Amino acid sequence: MTANKTNDVSASSPVGVFDSGVGGLTVLRELTRILPCEDFIYYGDVKNAPYGALSHDEIRRRSLEIAGELIGMGAKAIVVACNTATAAAVEAMRAAYPQIPIIGTEPAVKPAADAGHRHILVLATPVTVAEERFSALIHSRCGTAEVIAVPCPGLATMIEEGHTSDELICKYLDGIFAPLRGKFDAVVLGCTHYPLARVAISRAAGGDIPVYDGAAGTARQAARRISGSGLGAPGDKHGSVRFLSSGDAGKIGAFYEGICHEA
Ligand code: DGL
Numbered sequence: 493m494t495a496n497k498t499n500d501v502s503a504s505s506p507v508g509v510f511d512s513g514v515g516g517l518t519v520l521r522e523l524t525r526i527l528p529c530e531d532f533i534y535y536g537d538v539k540n541a542p543y544g545a546l547s548h549d550e551i552r553r554r555s556l557e558i559a560g561e562l563i564g565m566g567a568k569a570i571v572v573a574c575n576t577a578t579a580a581a582v583e584a585m586r587a588a589y590p591q592i593p594i595i596g597t598e599p600a601v602k603p604a605a606d607a608g609h610r611h612i613l614v615l616a617t618p619v620t621v622a623e624e625r626f627s628a629l630i631h632s633r634c635g636t637a638e639v640i641a642v643p644c645p646g647l648a649t650m651i652e653e654g655h656t657s658d659e660l661i662c663k664y665l666d667g668i669f670a671p672l673r674g675k676f677d678a679v680v681l682g683c684t685h686y687p688l689a690r691v692a693i694s695r696a697a698g699g700d701i702p703v704y705d706g707a708a709g710t711a712r713q714a715a716r717r718i719s720g721s722g723l724g725a726p727g728d729k730h731g732s733v734r735f736l737s738s739g740d741a742g743k744i745g746a747f748y749e750g751i752c753h754e755a
Contacts (some may be wrong), residue, residue: 500566501543501567501568501592501723502568502723503568503722503723503724503725503726504596504725504726504729505531505532505566505567505568505723506531506532506533506565506566506567506568506734507523507527507530507531507532507533507567507568507571507647507714508522508533508535508559508562508563508565508567508569508570508571508719509532509533509534509535509568509570509571509573510534510535510536510537510555510558510559510562510570510571510572510573510574511535511536511537511573511574511577511579511684512536512538512540512541512543512544512574512576512577512648512652513536513537513538513541513542513685513744514536514651514652514688514690514744514747514748515573515574515648515651515652515683515684515685516534516536516571516573516574516597516684516685517534517748517751518573518685518687518705518706518707518743518751519571519573519584519597519684519706519710519711520532520534520573520733520748521707521748521751521752522703522707522710522711523571523707523711523714524733525711525733526711526712526715527530527711527714527715527718527724527725527731528582528730528731529652529724529725529726529727529728529729529730529731530718530724530725530731531725531731531732531733531734532640532731532732532734533562533565533567533734533736534733534735534736534739534744534748535558535561535636535736535740536575536735536736536737536738536741536744537554537558537564537617537737537738538652538737538738538740538744539737539738539739539741540554540648540738541578541648541649541652542617542646542648542652543574543576543580543617543619544576544617544618544619544620544645544648544683545617545619545645545664546584546619547616547732548580548619548623551576551577551580551581551619552580552581552584554577555572555577555580555581555582555585556581556584556585556588557586559585559588559594559674560588560589563589563591563592567592567605568592568718568721568723569590569592569593569594569595569714569717569718569721569723570585570592570593570594570595571575571595571597571710571714572585572595572596572597573684573710574597574607574683574684575597575598575599575616575617575620575682575684575706576616576617576619576620576683578596578597578598578625578716579619579623579625579626580619580623580625581651582594582596582625583616583625592721593714593717593720595710595713595714596710597706597707597710598629598649598686598706598709598710599620599626599629599631599680599682599706600680600681600682600704600705600706600709601614601629601633601634601637601639601677601680602634603704603709604637604678604680604702604704605633605634605635605637607702609637609677609678609702610636610637610638610677611637611638611640611675611676611677611678612634612637612638612639612640612676612677612678612679612680613640613642613675613676613678613679613680613681613685613697614639614640614641614642614680615642615644615647615668615679615680615681615682615683615686615693616642616643616644616682616683617643617644617645617647617648617682617683618644618645619678620643620682620683621641621642621643621682622643626641626682630749638733640672640675640676640726641682642668642672644668644686645719646664647661647664647683647685647686647689648683648685648686649746651685651686651689652685655687655689656691656692657689657691657692658690661689661691661692662695662696665689665692665693665696666696668696669696669697669698673698676697676701677701677702678701678702678703678704679693679694679697679701679702679703679704680703680704680705681693681703681704681705681706683705684705684706684707686705687705687707687732688751690703690705702711706710706711733745733748735748745755
């Protein structure tokens with residue numbers, strides 16, 4: 493990624509979005525739906541993926557570097573389209589770059605609790621469930637609902653590699669859900685990769701169990717923060733999306749085309 497040095501932003505500046513790979517595209521898709529006039533720069537850090545297998549400090553270091561580069565490229569806001577990077581690094585990013593809004597992605601436990609579910613299963617990376625931010629979210633947003641947090645090592649990588657509905661992922665998911673049968677009434681997808689395998693996850697969960705993810709909520713929060721800072725793109729503009737990566741940016745762009753057509 494080549495950054496320019498200016499920090500000046502205006503309404504026509506782009507919004508930076510990043511994840512370890514293709515997972516954050518589920519958030520980008522919602523962002524482009526509700527902010528069609530904005531330009532987005534999406535960065536997929538595939539060379540350092542999966543974040544769920546890195547240490548807290550490694551995730552923080554990468555997140556700060558990527559945010560710095562996106563800001564150097566003129567980003568007027570950053571959307572951390574990754575639950576793991578949000579859990580480990582969003583506070584450090586906000587402290588390091590107080591000049592622009594930095595919006596995180598959190599597991600959608602609040603919508604699930606607000607809908608009246610009493611036993612909420614959260615699937616997320618091992619890092620996300622181990623972070624204090626995740627425990628704080630549950631304590632502050634779930635009232636008396638029980639939250640069962642299930643770390644899913646390897647699941648994001650499987651999805652990144654295209655296993656979204658085949659035998660490999662179905663077996664993995666059966667292994668996750670088998671000991672939990674009858675113990676939950678909602679599932680929260682606490683990793684932005686997981687909605688890409690929503691059909692398989694929903695089937696493994698039992699079919700009629702509601703499944704929540706944080707993409708739309710994150711996009712709405714980003715829209716509020718961008719317009720709240722007076723930086724919303726002019727309404728007569730047609731927004732664009734540009735893909736960058738520490739690996740193959742073309743692959744990420746092609747993946748995005750695919751999920752937009754599917755939707
Ligand atoms: N998509 C990411 C998340 O939301 C991270 C997956 C990974 O790289 O482990 O947690």
